[in-house]
Amino acid sequence: MVEGDEATSEDVVLAAYTWTAGTCFKCGRRDTRTATVGALPRAAGRLTIQACQACVLRLERDREHAAQRYGWPYSPGTTVERLPDPGENP
Numbered sequence: 630m631v632e633g634d635e636a637t638s639e640d641v642v643l644a645a646y647t648w649t650a651g652t653c654f655k656c657g658r659r660d661t662r663t664a665t666v667g668a669l670p671r672a673a674g675r676l677t678i679q680a681c682q683a684c685v686l687r688l689e690r691d692r693e694h695a696a697q698r699y700g701w702p703y704s705p706g707t708t709v710e711r712l713p714d715p716g717e718n719p
């Protein structure tokens with residue numbers, strides 16, 4: 630666990646995600662390394678939300694600060710909903 634108010638290192642945060650080329654939903658940067666940070670349910674298929682490294686770090690930093698303030702457990706990468714594989718039905 631993180632001691633005091635020391636922030637989790639950027640390397641640790643970035644390593645918690647899988648990175649692929651895409652467009653960031655927040656800053657609109659194209660053809661950059663992005664990670665899936667969420668998904669919108671749709672009638673047909675799924676729309677995933679991709680964010681670039683700078684935006685992921687900002688999102689994680691906000692989340693870590695909130696966790697420290699309210700005493701919630703924090704670990705990087707947990708904003709990502711674990712999406713079932715296509716074709717996998719409960």
Ligand SMILES: [Zn+2]
Nearest residue numbers: 653656681684
């Ligand atoms: Zn971005």
